[in-house]
Amino acid sequence: MSFRIKVGSKPGEKDVLGENTKKEIESFFHFNIDSVVTRKVYSIDATLSEKELQLLERDLFIDAITEYLCEEDTFDWFIEVGYKPGVTDNVGSTSKNVAIPAILHRKLKDDESVWTTTQYLINSEDLTENDVERIGIKLLANPIIEDVKIVSYDQMKKEELKFTSPKIKGKQDININAYNLNVSDEELIKISTEGVLALILEEMKTIKEYFNKEDVIVERKRIGMDEAFWDKPTDAELECLAQTWSEHCKHKIFNSIIHHKDEETGKEELIDSLFNTYIKNPSNKIGDELGWVASSFHDNAGAVKFNDRILVVDKIETHNSPSALEPYGGAITGIVGVNRDPMGTGKGAKLMFNVFGYCFGSPHTKEVPEGVLHPKRIRDGVHKGVIDGGNQSGIPLVSGWEFFDERYTFRPIVYCGTIGVMPVEINGEPSHLKKADPGNVIIMVGGRVGKDGIHGATFSSAELDKESPVQAVQIGDPITQKKMSDFLLGARDLDLYKCITDNGAGGLSSSVGEMARYCNGCKFDLKKVPLKYQGLDPWEILVSESQERMTVAVEPEKVEQFLELSKKRGVESTILGYFENSGRFHVTYGDKTVAYLDMEFLHEGLPKMELEAIWKRPIFEDPDFEQPKEMNKTLEVMLGRLNICSKEEKLRQYDHEVKGLSVIKLLVGEECDVPSDATVSFLEYGSMEGLAVAEGKNPHYSEIDTYHMTASIIDEAIRRIIAIGGKLPSKNTVFYGLDNFCWNISTLNSEEGKFKLAQLVRANKALADYCEAFKIPCISGKDSMKNVWKLRETVNGKKVEKIISIPPTLMFSARAKINDISKTVTMDVKKPGDLIYVIGLTFDELGGSEYYSYIGEKLRGKRYIGNNVPKVDAESAKKIYRSISEATGKELLHSIHTPTIGGLGVALAKKAFAGGYGMEVDLRKVPYDGKSRNDYVLFSQSNSRFILTVPSEKKEEFERIMRENIYSQIGIVIQDTKLKIKGLDGNFLIDSDLDFLKKAWKNTLGN
Amino acid sequence: MKPRVLVPVGYGLNCEEETVYIYRLLGAEVDKVHMNDLIENPKIIRDYHILDLIGGFVDGDHIAAGIIHANRLRYDLEGELQEFIQTDKLIIGICNGFQTLVKAGLLPGFEGDYKSQRITLICNDSGKFEDRWVHLAVNRDSNCIWTKGIEKLYLPVRHGEGKIRSDPFVLDKLKQNDQIVLFYASPVDGKPTMIYPHNPNGSDMAIAGICDPTGRIFGLMPHREAFWSPYNHPKWHRLKIAGKLPREGPGIKLSRNGIEYVREHLI
Structure with a gap:
């Protein structure tokens, strides 16, 4: 027997899904819509008595306060969306296996089933059948996994609709x-x-x-x-x-x-396994020196000894191909899948925290080729998948970033990671062995x-x-x-x-x-x-x-x-x-x-593959342009750029504090809405120890040189940890890394393949060099090599095939033990009168910078890349990091933030509006080595730098600690909620209201 | 004898660790018991003074948040639960637990009726799950034993279905009976607010938590167990600089009230 229970919101009750769908249709297609009403439909294919059915309606499927059992509906257009046979219908299977048995006290038979569909009843006189089909296929459903039924009211009147169960007939x-x-x-x-x-x-x-x-x-x-x-x-x-x-x-x-x-x-050389030569062997050597690495690169996840009681287990995966085809399903499978890695490591770890990193095309893209999902849809679906996967598992998100570039339109990158813990010993046996x-x-x-x-x-x-x-x-x-x-x-x-x-x-x-x-x-x-x-x-x-x-x-x-x-x-x-x-x-x-x-x-x-790699440095145009006159405006536009702007709207939908372990949250500041440099979480209740989590990424550097890209992102991840109060690795300080490569090799040993492989070789060399320099062992990693899309186009009547490759994308993750979380620091300014310092030297390193991208797009409709990519001087960086750790250990700092994409200009603005106090800063005081231009100083993305604030009474002690590093006091925190920056000529270059800057930063991907 | 707390777990409930930690800190004996074990042997509820229905995503929030779990209480544990209530014991339900309480009819408990569903919690007006800290005003006229001596709170909400809905008669009665315990409040004046995001879900009358007429059964959306440490506060660094960092997480106070009530009245 088949039953269909159709549930709707009572008249007068808000139909949130309907209202949101209406807004989406309007903004996506610009159609005029009077209203969208939705119905949840539960179809039950089972033997049920009349009384049982009523019980299920009353006690399970219908909320008597706000919902009712719908019968006849009126509308102009009807769209019903349901899963195709064989696709997991989680609500349907919970209904069948758990919810109905809890009421009827009997199990449904194997061949009985429950499935769910959603009806959208659209009222609009303007729509044609073709329009409605587009709504169904481009917005409401993904034809890869869902079936869509579209009917007009008149058709529905003429003939009764037939609904068949999505059962697989094996x-x-x-x-x-x-x-x-x-x-x-x-x-x-x-x-x-x-x-x-x-x-x-x-x-x-x-x-x-x-x-x-x-x-x-x-x-x-x-x-x-x-x-x-x-x-x-x-x-x-x-x-x-x-x-x-x-x-x-x-x-x-x-x-x-x-x-x-x-x-x-x-130079020519023979490399027998990149993995052994540059990752595993050097990491094992560092790990042996440090003593706390328990397991690396052989189990499902890596493991380190965090203290005498627990091991931390860590793994990051990618789930790119499925996410390109079905973003929600691909991404939820990605996160729930990587959860099983710590679960299957050693004797099995308890899952503690999730992380993500996504690369997408711009959600504001106008048109996409056939067969490609719109980047906004991919972005929304991927987020929703990882949100549901993490939230429903009770695993808080502790880190998440997004990066945008048009090449990811065709092939999004979805990194998902999970950190777990397990006791050092279980029943007297080491837990990491099995x-x-x-x-x-x-x-x-x-x-x-x-x-x-x-x-x-x-x-x-x-x-x-x-x-x-x-x-x-x-x-x-x-x-x-x-x-x-x-x-x-x-x-x-x-x-x-x-x-x-x-x-x-x-x-x-x-x-x-x-x-x-x-x-x-x-x-x-x-x-x-x-x-x-x-x-x-x-x-x-x-x-x-x-x-x-x-x-x-x-x-x-x-x-x-x-x-x-x-x-x-x-x-x-x-x-x-x-x-x-x-x-x-x-x-x-x-x-x-x-x-x-x-x-x-x-x-x-x-059999082992034999491959060829040839490195030839690509040369890009060095941009030549006048410094913009309106620097207030320039800063605003920079703040609103996709790779800089606020992602709060999505981040808030991830549960980031279930388990009650968060100490520095994803979002910090007076209004809790600006991302922190790194997060810190307890691992045990009642302890003062914590785990700091941060990542580095910048695929735009890859085009110039993957060696310096890798160096830069390793440095980024490290300095984010240093910024919240962490310390470089030592025998007593756990600090490890994870490397996750997403490359773009479509054909091996072709000219293009040789170059891309050389890019991979360079990234690996940098990974080995800088992990050695900073003494960071990698404990786990993953690679996804074929992130390319074959675009088939018809040009002048001829069919051509074009390969679109993502830029080489590497995520370097850093995790560090914090011995006393009460000494950590956040990025927001906290007190007027505090002194503002810049630590580290700024060069005119704008190659691959967001500023060059912006200027190029503005002047010629295409981003500038440049050649002067930021580099890392590990020796001076280490000196700075040790001094900063000493200063945070002595609690001398009120705030500290490390500039990344957008450089000092963006970092200063974020620091100020996060804290709710203004700043007065003089660019002439910034330690700088390069062409004398305000915009270069403001937006260069040089590595190993910090902006921090120190209460005036701690000035001497702080400067004594910093004395062997390059640093300078560049200004002061002020009560007035304005960002005032004096340029190199001594005149005010920027004088902008914090509210104004914050709005510019929030609007791009706001609600 | 120590106060004894029962924390049912399983099916996607997930706040057990932090909840158990707080009760242990307060000197209670606390047991995590899988729902299936509880259903197999409902009598064990009698061994406890407090039933803590924790938050989570029980059954994935499929169909509607908490409804399947509410049916487990209604269909499999009802006799023991009614007995538990009649013997003046305490129940607290947080988030998913609150949704379960109202859908099982254990709240609002008008005139001793702990079976009929009178109110519901539905999808937030935003249509989204959101994690954010909210200011809460406590109704000082309520006899809720859990909020005794507390004037205001600052706690995280983490839910997609937290909007209280009911008919005007029920809402009015809740108000008349002072069964509304917690309101979403404006950070400026501390008064109940309907303004998003301070009221994160559009809840009727800005209700964040209610109790039964006896004050012993309490349901609320915000997570008190997520504020067991002062370092859980999203702005603790700022409090520390201002010299205002509390010594313990204020979320503990609610559980302490429950434990003290047990010590005074039930042991």
Whole structure:
């Protein structure tokens, strides 16, 4: 039986969704709309008595105070939006599995279902059917995951609408196919491309050779595989190899052999693995010297010993491709997915904090090509996804940034990270170590498996275009995961499992495959895997990336207790098989073998790639322009630029203080609305220790030189930490980094590919150089190499293909222990009469600056890039940082802020309007080395600088501490709420009201 | 005997750690109990003096915030809960817990009726979940035992569905009975305000929290457990410079009132 419960706001009650939709339609399309009314529709496909239905309406679906059961509606146009079959409908599944059983005290059957849709009833006489279709597809729904039904009132009167359930009608028969690899090279490539396997020819040939080996064939015969598979891989095997060997899982470019040639210096060298040479080996060396790194670069996340009691576990991932196609689903899956990394590290960590970093096209973009979502939609959807994912999991956001550039229109970047903690020891054992032993039982915990997310790993290793596959898109379910993580932490503390890892990219093939390395083998049965719906072939079950699942290894004697606790917590756990010391990755479907691979071949058989990299310095036009006359106006415009303006409207929607641990919040100042340089949070209740979190990023420097880009962002992350009162790393001070690369390599070994690889080499060299200089160990990182978009255009009747690449994008994250949070400092000025200092030297380093971008756009409609990119002098920077730490330790500072994008001008303005007091400053006093121009001094983005305020009575002590550094008192905090800056000629260059400046900063992305 | 506090957890509730920390600080015995264990054995509620319904995203706020959880209270725990109330014990519900209380009919509790839903909490006027600190005025004429001796508060709200709605009769009665305990207040004059963002959700009569006629059952949107440390204050650095940093987080006061009431009346 089918029931449809249609719920609306009572007349007179506010229909917030309707009102907001009306506003969105008006601002997006400029249509005239009289009203939009919305209805929530719950469709139930189940056997229910009349009385049961009434009970559900009364006690569950309708809020009797403000809502009512709607019957006939009137409207001009009707749009109904609902999920396509197979897409996760979280509300529908909660209704079916939790809400209805709580009332009826019985479970709905597997083939019964509840699904939700939203109706938009639009009143407007101006709209045509085509307009309404655009509203439906461009604004309200994403056709990749949602179905849209559009009807006019007249049509609706004529014929009754039919609503069908989005159920997947699974096929009955199960197929296991063989792949014939004994074919030509072209055929091999075709098999890889058509199967979205993302394997290159050499890899396909290696696989072919393996399956033709005599001993392999003998062994396959011996265990009784079907004859068809004796010398050919099954679909499950080929898929499993493709997942395990994917760029996403194996980081093939980072581990390749690179012939690098630097045309600038003439130097040539052979690099055997960028990752080992520049990241892992140097980091391990630094980590060994410092002593507190517990685990780096081998588990799902890195771990450091924070104090005698706890380890901090940290990981950042990207989820770019899915977010480009379905921003909400891609992003929520991104955050909920990275949550499982700390959860699956060591014995399993408790999740503490989330972070994000996004790169988008301008939300004010006018037109986008077909097949590309509008950047505003991507931005809104990505934010909403990470907001829901974090908020619903009860994990506060402690850091988030956005960067805008038109190239990200085609390929947004979505970084999501999670910090966790775990006790140093659990039940007497070090928590960061784990092991699966032969005989341990393989148990899958959490959500069920469907077709969603098949080929996620190989898909993210391929470039996007209009025809990109959509089954890789899924929607995370934070509540299912929260229940699972609560349960697993309980099981961990009872010592009920020995080893744990998450099901992410590659699904079971990766999770079981990885854990099987501890004991060299496993055997499990895919038929036992609980499915969302019937009809999945074994290979699909093996590689499906359905979310919210962990795999654990349980000792046989503890299985019963594990399953019992799981049941009590409402979490599904299923025995799939066991680990063994067989040297084989053995997968069956019932009693039929569907995969039988040598563990060694699976994990070590991947041939290394050999690549070429050639560095040739690009030369950009050095901008030549007059200094703007109206500097008040210039500062205002700079404050309103996308890469500088306030992002408060979005930031506020992230819960940033659940758990009650925040000490320096995301937003600070008199009105709590200006971002802090870094945030600080307690990790334990009742302690005075805290964890500081900050990031550095600036893809605009990459175009000039990725070496200095990397140096600059490492310095940015560090000085943000120093600014809130942190200290450089030492044996006693935990301070670690994470590196997350998003690169843009579409073809290897082409001229363009060689250059982009050289850019990657330079970034890695800087990472090694500056981590060594500042003694910061990286403990975890990730790379996403193929952030390009194939744009197919028709120019003069000819079809052309253009590759659009993102600028090389690197996020460097810094985390530091704060020993006494009461001595931290924030960026806002706090008291009139305080003295304002600038620390560090300013150069005319405007290459890649926001000011050059602005001037270029203003003068010629295209940003200037320039060549003089900011550099980092690590030795003088370290001296400054030590002195600043001494000053904050002695509580001499009232405020401190480090200039980043927009330089001193923007930093001074933000500092003043955050604090609510004015400033009087003289640019002549700023330590500066360069061409004598006010605008250069104001907007240069030189590194390693601070602006800070000191109460006058602390002047002497402060200056004594700073004496070996370059510093200068440049002005004073004033009561009058104005920013007054004297220029190099001694006249007032800027004299602006703080309210005015703040408005300019808030308007761009305000409400 | 120590005051005993029950904190149900599970299904996406998530403020248990900070809540438990505060009660322990105050010398109470506090147990986190999974909702499923509680439903399996409802009698254990009798062992406690205070039931603290914490905040979170119970069941993902799917369908409507707190409704599924309210049904668990109504359908599986009702007998024990009514008994708990009749024996003069205390209940506090914060945010998700408040939504659960009103949807289960445990508030406003007019004339001893702790079963009928009379008010609701719906989507904020902004249509968005927001995290921001708000000023709160306390109704000094209310007999709410939780806010005794407190004149005003500054606490964070973190919700998407915090707007109080009811019919004028119910609202009027709440007012007449002095059951309105907390108002969203203007930072300028400390008076109840309908102006966004000081009133973050557009709540009727600027209501942020209400109690039952006995003053023992209290529901509120703002998170008192998020202000257990003075360093949770979003502007503590400014307070410190002005010499006004409090010694403890003012959010603790509410729980202390509850614990003291238990010590005086229930032990």
